[in-house]
Amino acid sequence: MWPIAEVRMESRPQAGHTEGGSRRGTQDRAAAAAAAAAVRERPSPCDLRRSSAIPGPSSPSEVGGRLRTMARAGMERWRDRLALVTGASGGIGAAVARALVQQGLKVVGCARTVGNIEELAAECKSAGYPGTLIPYRCDLSNEEDILSMFSAVRSQHSGVDICINNAGLARPDTLLSGSTSGWKDMFNVNVLALSICTREAYQSMKERNVDDGHIININSMSGHRVLPQSAVHFYSATKYAVTALTEGLRQELREAQTHIRATCISPGLVETHFAFKLHDQDPEKAAATYEHIKCLKPEDVAEAVIYVLSTPQRVQIGDIQMRPTEQVS
Numbered sequence: 001m002w003p004i005a006e007v008r009m010e011s012r013p014q015a016g017h018t019e020g021g022s023r024r025g026t027q028d029r030a031a032a033a034a035a036a037a038a039v040r041e042r043p044s045p046c047d048l049r050r051s052s053a054i055p056g057p058s059s060p061s062e063v064g065g066r067l068r069t070m071a072r073a074g075m076e077r078w079r080d081r082l083a084l085v086t087g088a089s090g091g092i093g094a095a096v097a098r099a100l101v102q103q104g105l106k107v108v109g110c111a112r113t114v115g116n117i118e119e120l121a122a123e124c125k126s127a128g129y130p131g132t133l134i135p136y137r138c139d140l141s142n143e144e145d146i147l148s149m150f151s152a153v154r155s156q157h158s159g160v161d162i163c164i165n166n167a168g169l170a171r172p173d174t175l176l177s178g179s180t181s182g183w184k185d186m187f188n189v190n191v192l193a194l195s196i197c198t199r200e201a202y203q204s205m206k207e208r209n210v211d212d213g214h215i216i217n218i219n220s221m222s223g224h225r226v227l228p229q230s231a232v233h234f235y236s237a238t239k240y241a242v243t244a245l246t247e248g249l250r251q252e253l254r255e256a257q258t259h260i261r262a263t264c265i266s267p268g269l270v271e272t273h274f275a276f277k278l279h280d281q282d283p284e285k286a287a288a289t290y291e292h293i294k295c296l297k298p299e300d301v302a303e304a305v306i307y308v309l310s311t312p313q314r315v316q317i318g319d320i321q322m323r324p325t326e327q328v329s
Helices: 019-041 045-050 060-078 091-102 115-126 143-157 180-207 230-255 274-278 283-289 298-310
Strands: 082-086 106-111 132-137 162-165 214-218 261-267 319-322
Touching: 060 298, 082 091, 082 143, 082 180, 091 106, 091 115, 091 132, 091 162, 091 214, 091 298, 106 115, 106 143, 115 132, 132 143, 143 180, 162 180, 180 214, 180 230, 214 230, 214 298, 230 261, 230 274, 261 298, 298 319
Parallel strands: 082 106, 082 162, 106 132, 162 214, 214 261, 261 319
Antiparallel strands: none
16 A cells, blocks of 8 residues: 555634634645645656666576676686586586686586587687586496595586586486486486595595585486386386485485585477487487477576676575476476
8 A cells, every 4th residue: 555645634713703703714724735746746656667776677588697797796706616517428418517607717628528618718729718527437336436426526626516417328228128328328317427426526525624515416307207118217217216215315404504506407308419419229219309398498407507606605496497498297
């Protein structure tokens, strides 16, 4: 409710009153008239919305621009610190690595083959980005490879401040007829490697008294609902595990009385080579995966990573679920 001024109207003086006696009446009438005029001239809420002195609602692009500006400002504290990005040879991992280098971080990008990461590192350097991308070969299905990578990071770059577990693997092995080897491949990368990297990243932070680190798991909407597609049921089970692991990690970090944060980001359909690896025997089916709707881009997920990292230390984001606008499930 907008406050309304109370206007008290005095009666006019009766005939026979002296001039001196009517002076107060004259003053009262003048005051009442002024107050009434003020009420008439007070702008309504609609007038305020139209007023040029008070800005109206911002356009989506303006809001988005302000959010991006705020995110970039929040990233200043990460400048020159080190982030590990697994599965950085393409897709989401490459987009995240590039975005972090643009923000001035040192990024160790790992994968089984590093040719693409080396090319990306050269691109970032030639573009003049303030950060650095450091390629590192690591087979995440091999624990010794992971431990060796963390040892090298410790000796050459002090340690890890941000760990982004992005690497993921899908095989079309169904629950009723799938191969045990296919199940093991998915479990080893999607669950065990993620957990080993998380453990080693936390130990790296702890030994250096880093209290503001961040561990981000690139999860999937498949970790929140089960699609009626038999080829991805075991994969979905591994992603449900990531959902549970991220929340369990958050709870253990609180028990450790640290301010290190844990987040998972769960995208829906992203236009990457994921479907071509899943349906490696049927490239037409893989291509069709990305043709029926306008998919997310890897850069969309990278923007979510930057947002999460840029939030104030008091903010704990547990999960970001993001789908293409046109995606139904």
